[in-house]
Amino acid sequence: MADEHPLLALAGVRVMADEACILDLPVLSIAAGENTAILGANGSGKSTLVKLIARELYPAWGADVRIFGQDSWNVFELRRHLGIVSSTMQLDFDAEPPLEVLDCVVSGFFASRGLWAHQHYTQDMIDASRAALAEVAADHLIGRSIASLSTGEARRVLIARALAHRPRALLLDEPCAGLDPAARHHFLDMLRGIAAGGTTLVLVTHHIEEILPEIDRIVMLRGGRIARDGAKAELLTSDALSALFDLPIAVRTHGAWYRADIDH
Numbered sequence: 001m002a003d004e005h006p007l008l009a010l011a012g013v014r015v016m017a018d019e020a021c022i023l024d025l026p027v028l029s030i031a032a033g034e035n036t037a038i039l040g041a042n043g044s045g046k047s048t049l050v051k052l053i054a055r056e057l058y059p060a061w062g063a064d065v066r067i068f069g070q071d072s073w074n075v076f077e078l079r080r081h082l083g084i085v086s087s088t089m090q091l092d093f094d095a096e097p098p099l100e101v102l103d104c105v106v107s108g109f110f111a112s113r114g115l116w117a118h119q120h121y122t123q124d125m126i127d128a129s130r131a132a133l134a135e136v137a138a139d140h141l142i143g144r145s146i147a148s149l150s151t152g153e154a155r156r157v158l159i160a161r162a163l164a165h166r167p168r169a170l171l172l173d174e175p176c177a178g179l180d181p182a183a184r185h186h187f188l189d190m191l192r193g194i195a196a197g198g199t200t201l202v203l204v205t206h207h208i209e210e211i212l213p214e215i216d217r218i219v220m221l222r223g224g225r226i227a228r229d230g231a232k233a234e235l236l237t238s239d240a241l242s243a244l245f246d247l248p249i250a251v252r253t254h255g256a257w258y259r260a261d262i263d264h
């Protein structure tokens, strides 16, 4: 498959819930290699967009949703092109029965939660899983159950599960939710390493502090629609963020990072 296809191309997308339109995206395209943040306040439609891309919900008739040029993916194929990690997924892996870390990553090859007798996993799958765990500095957790891990450790394991397929892109929904400042710092460093390795990152967040230096494009969502879409330097401004969050916000830069404070 040629890489000239966009990572994501949406056209005519409308998602309805309770007779209201909660996502309305006439056009949205993200190129392969274009590290992007999708930024919006609570309720702006971010999770709905992630679910749409993950095929967990479907748009109203007439929409066109393409990932790397293809409009219908099965779950196995999708994961080889686009890895998706959200904090709600983590809840599923935390639940009973306990799930061991390496099993969690290897079972990603079968899109299952854990390994079952009928699944024939190969040494290649184990090697790829161990390599992915090492890449996110989580290989020392092999042998532990997911439920025993800290939020940050478990998040790394889920990213390894997505990375084991060597996807061309990762879609991360609120990747730093629940992480303390130190864990967030290390986690963001790890994401920078993944981006430097050539995996495109699409980060869905409401924290501008999490927008990595590698991210060039910002798509702002508000009320289920695209409010602004453009280059980071143009959109991460006090004016644009104050309008997005309906609050006076002062933006400061710190090297290639951004910080936002409520301007009292």
Ligand SMILES: Nc1ncnc2c1ncn2[C@@H]1O[C@H](COP(=O)(O)OP(=O)(O)OP(=O)(O)O)[C@@H](O)[C@H]1O
Pocket (backbone or CB within 6 Å): 017, 018, 022, 040, 041, 042, 043, 044, 045, 046, 047, 048, 049, 206
């Ligand atoms: N099944 C549903 N029925 C009715 N309304 C829904 C449903 N799912 C989502 N919504 C509404 O759609 C809007 C967008 O929700 P969504 O979860 O996508 O927002 P979000 O940007 O991810 O918010 P947050 O940052 O709080 O996670 C919200 O107003 C939400 O209440």
